[in-house]
Ligand SMILES: Nc1ncnc2c1ncn2[C@@H]1O[C@H](COP(=O)(O)OP(=O)(O)O)[C@@H](O)[C@H]1O
């Protein structure tokens with residue numbers, strides 16, 4: 584059974600997948616890291632040189648090829664309408680949720696996330712749109728607001744054990 588972590592930039596998907604893997608001994612794969620390895624360049628360079636549409640194609644094919652048990656996605660994983668259903672059919676989908684302001688504080692000025700360079704209001708609108716989509720796709724919503732990754736991982740382990 585695979586576990587897909589979804590949520591907005593800064594939710595802690597990459598951090599939590601790493602920790603969940605070390606606590607459970609199950610392998611993990613961070614899609615952004617895999618994409619950078621495969622492409623031989625950083626996400627921000629892919630956006631600049633090839634454009635977002637090209638990144639999204641690589642992202643969804645990397646998702647479908649991922650062999651690890653624990654998979655941390657990027658915030659834009661629901662770019663194509665059918666991807667959410669595909670994840671639901673292939674594993675447990677967990678949405679790491681926090682209010683936008685909290686996430687914004689974590690990602691603002693981060694040059695490695697090209698989408699985070701959008702103006703505040705635009706980013707907030709994107710969060711609102713994606714928040715609805717993440718909730719529709721997720722089997723479980725886990726709050727990551729004012730919480731340590733360790734505590735989040737404990738809750739996820741209990742969800743997995745009860746699934
Ligand atoms: N529970 C948390 N509380 C506070 N900061 C966190 C937490 N989890 C992650 N962070 C920080 O937020 C930033 C984004 O984390 P990351 O794991 O890269 O998120 P994502 O993969 O969802 O974009 C990092 O700087 C990380 O250290």
Ligand SMILES: O=C(O)C1=C[C@@H](OP(=O)(O)O)[C@@H](O)[C@H](O)C1
Nearest residue numbers: 591592593657658659696697698
């Ligand atoms: O929200 C997005 O559109 C993106 C989020 C990033 O992943 P994180 O959610 O891990 O930052 C990364 O995939 C890319 O920069 C695009």
Ligand SMILES: [Mg+2]
Nearest residue numbers: 596597615656
């Ligand atoms: Mg990440």
